[in-house]
Amino acid sequence: MYQYDSYDQAMVDARVEEFRDQARRRLEGKLTEDQFKPLRLMNGLYLQLHAYMLRVAVPYGTLNSQQMEALADIAEKYDRGYGHFTTRQNIQYNWIKLEDAADILADLSRVEMHAIQTSGNCIRNISSDHFAGAAADEVVDPRPYAELLRQWSSFHPEFTYLPRKFKIAVIASEKDRAAMRLHDIGIRIVRRDAGEIGAQFYVGGGMGRTPMIAPLVRDFVPLDQLITYAEACLRVYNRYGRRDNKYKARIKILVHELGAAEYTRQVEEEFAHMLAVGVEPPREELARIATYFADPAFAEGPKTLDRSDPDFALWVDRNTHRHKHDAYVSAVISLKPVGGIPGDATADQMRLVAKLARDYSFDELRVMHTQNLLLPHVRIADLHAVWTALDQAGLGAPNMDTIEDIIACPGLDYCSLANARSIPLAQRISERFAQAGRTEVVGELKLKISGCINACGHHHAGHIGILGVDKKGTENYQLSLGGSEAEDVSLAKITGPGFDEDGVIAAVEKVTDVYLASRTDGERFLDTYRRIGMEPFKEALYG
Amino acid sequence: MDKARDLGTSPDEVQFRFRDDEPVDHGTVTVDAAIDQSNAAAVRIEPGDDTRLLLPFLDRLALVEVNFPSFGDGRGYSAARILREAGYTGELRAVGDVLIDQLSHMRRCGFDSFAPDKRLDEEDAARAFATWDNVYQRAADARRTIPEQRHEA
Numbered sequence: 163m164y165q166y167d168s169y170d171q172a173m174v175d176a177r178v179e180e181f182r183d184q185a186r187r188r189l190e191g192k193l194t195e196d197q198f199k200p201l202r203l204m205n206g207l208y209l210q211l212h213a214y215m216l217r218v219a220v221p222y223g224t225l226n227s228q229q230m231e232a233l234a235d236i237a238e239k240y241d242r243g244y245g246h247f248t249t250r251q252n253i254q255y256n257w258i259k260l261e262d263a264a265d266i267l268a269d270l271s272r273v274e275m276h277a278i279q280t281s282g283n284c285i286r287n288i289s290s291d292h293f294a295g296a297a298a299d300e301v302v303d304p305r306p307y308a309e310l311l312r313q314w315s316s317f318h319p320e321f322t323y324l325p326r327k328f329k330i331a332v333i334a335s336e337k338d339r340a341a342m343r344l345h346d347i348g349i350r351i352v353r354r355d356a357g358e359i360g361a362q363f364y365v366g367g368g369m370g371r372t373p374m375i376a377p378l379v380r381d382f383v384p385l386d387q388l389i390t391y392a393e394a395c396l397r398v399y400n401r402y403g404r405r406d407n408k409y410k411a412r413i414k415i416l417v418h419e420l421g422a423a424e425y426t427r428q429v430e431e432e433f434a435h436m437l438a439v440g441v442e443p444p445r446e447e448l449a450r451i452a453t454y455f456a457d458p459a460f461a462e463g464p465k466t467l468d469r470s471d472p473d474f475a476l477w478v479d480r481n482t483h484r485h486k487h488d489a490y491v492s493a494v495i496s497l498k499p500v501g502g503i504p505g506d507a508t509a510d511q512m513r514l515v516a517k518l519a520r521d522y523s524f525d526e527l528r529v530m531h532t533q534n535l536l537l538p539h540v541r542i543a544d545l546h547a548v549w550t551a552l553d554q555a556g557l558g559a560p561n562m563d564t565i566e567d568i569i570a571c572p573g574l575d576y577c578s579l580a581n582a583r584s585i586p587l588a589q590r591i592s593e594r595f596a597q598a599g600r601t602e603v604v605g606e607l608k609l610k611i612s613g614c615i616n617a618c619g620h621h622h623a624g625h626i627g628i629l630g631v632d633k634k635g636t637e638n639y640q641l642s643l644g645g646s647e648a649e650d651v652s653l654a655k656i657t658g659p660g661f662d663e664d665g666v667i668a669a670v671e672k673v674t675d676v677y678l679a680s681r682t683d684g685e686r687f688l689d690t691y692r693r694i695g696m697e698p699f700k701e702a703l704y705g
Numbered sequence: 706m707d708k709a710r711d712l713g714t715s716p717d718e719v720q721f722r723f724r725d726d727e728p729v730d731h732g733t734v735t736v737d738a739a740i741d742q743s744n745a746a747a748v749r750i751e752p753g754d755d756t757r758l759l760l761p762f763l764d765r766l767a768l769v770e771v772n773f774p775s776f777g778d779g780r781g782y783s784a785a786r787i788l789r790e791a792g793y794t795g796e797l798r799a800v801g802d803v804l805i806d807q808l809s810h811m812r813r814c815g816f817d818s819f820a821p822d823k824r825l826d827e828e829d830a831a832r833a834f835a836t837w838d839n840v841y842q843r844a845a846d847a848r849r850t851i852p853e854q855r856h857e858a
Contacts (some may be wrong), residue, residue: 169855173841180806313841314842316841319811323807405778443853
């Protein structure tokens, strides 16, 4: 994985000192809270319902064991002994004191980490496929391109006061495991028939209160023009994105109002201009970065395993993913124990995961956008040992992509924007399905819960989505069906009137009843919904 | 005081200037007026203006002010770079809600003078201008970027 050179380290250290100075000026009254707010946000510091929250960047979801151990130390030293992994492959701490923030950033800097641009109206942490560098189906490892973009977007002088936040995801396979088309810019690295590699640009996707699927803006950007094209996309947005209404300020609104064709025309014009100006880093830079992402020394080994323990066999079937080397798999560490808080991990669990990465996965770990962790390169021969250790630590839930693998925002338990709680609902639904033994029966079913219309819990993209709203002072939940964040991307549709907490849990059971009664062989919930449509589900819910 | 003076900032209001030439001291006009008046030498760009409308007239401009009515509105950064990319070499002045923590980025985008609404602390400003020993991206300044330095022979 990538390692800082002296330049990268100096940039992060300079940022820590800059923030220390900003915090000092805030305390001395030289900065008003309004002036300080965007500065602290660009260093990951939010003010939530009960305390400050610090969001730490995990660039493209990749980290090593030493970094994970540092995250565990921070959880213990400055928070309440745990952290929360997010849908953009970051980690956030929910109980931070403002006066500790600069010291935490300094601790992070010592392990080549930071909280730069994890919030604010700027280019956020670049996300990617969590299986990058391991998946059998990728064209290339997308992370060198993500790292190139990370450096370019860090402290960008022109794009630090954008109309609104800006999220970029980079993938390199047909399968989309990063919700690429629901980002402000989604980049897919592709190989043309002639063999040359380039980038597809999808621009103007997003969730929030106005969900949009990003249209394709350019089907092939040569790799030595990648930064230039991104710069052109951003400049058109910075100049013409709406600033009169923060709810219409994301690039998706600009692209929608202009139309994809007109937005594209403006980008192409700016792109031609910027090619002439020359903003691309030297070609050698991408090659330099790519050397850090060379394959580890994979060794031959057994390709089959002993499946006599049914619990182990179930975990292998559910939580492992095919690797490009056939003696290895990628192993998902579920942070969705039945009845638990989606995405939370204790400091001890983080340390165990770090140890497993060191012992069994070439020192590498990933954070998944589904709020789970991943050991990308595990020898099939080592799988049983890995599973045993995980299971003993409460990390062995065999539930990847099942109804227990719920994405949920922090909701009203933490967030000052929320209308309703998300976490207790996720806990109750996973308990209900687990206790009834229905999780495996139902199979792949992505359930996503947001506590308000900002959609941090991705409810628009859930096979089943739940949106918490405020109805005359009580929490109410709208149910929607048919969304997907994957390569078959679609937006979920609302079933009808909302439910109270007990009611929405019963409603989730009812729609799975309809699915089980209607499915044909091999159909997932989403496939059945797409085949039979909304009516049978509505009938069961409201008929 | 004439109308035009009301629109622009005077040399007295400039707190930081990174140029050796004498500052121009005559009326600043709007972008629309600059296009109509063949003798206007100083113009003021507001956030909603299309900076590129000025490109045919750059030769006769000695001062361009870019107004930041609110520091969070970042359109002026693009305006500045566009002017420098088009070869504008005259004074480029950031005016309005210009604060300490935006100075280094503004400088990189091509601003070479600063007339903040409220005078800034000199020491804090000096530190802010010097925040970044190195930079990742190409911009309107001539700084060699980190990627370029990495690959020098």
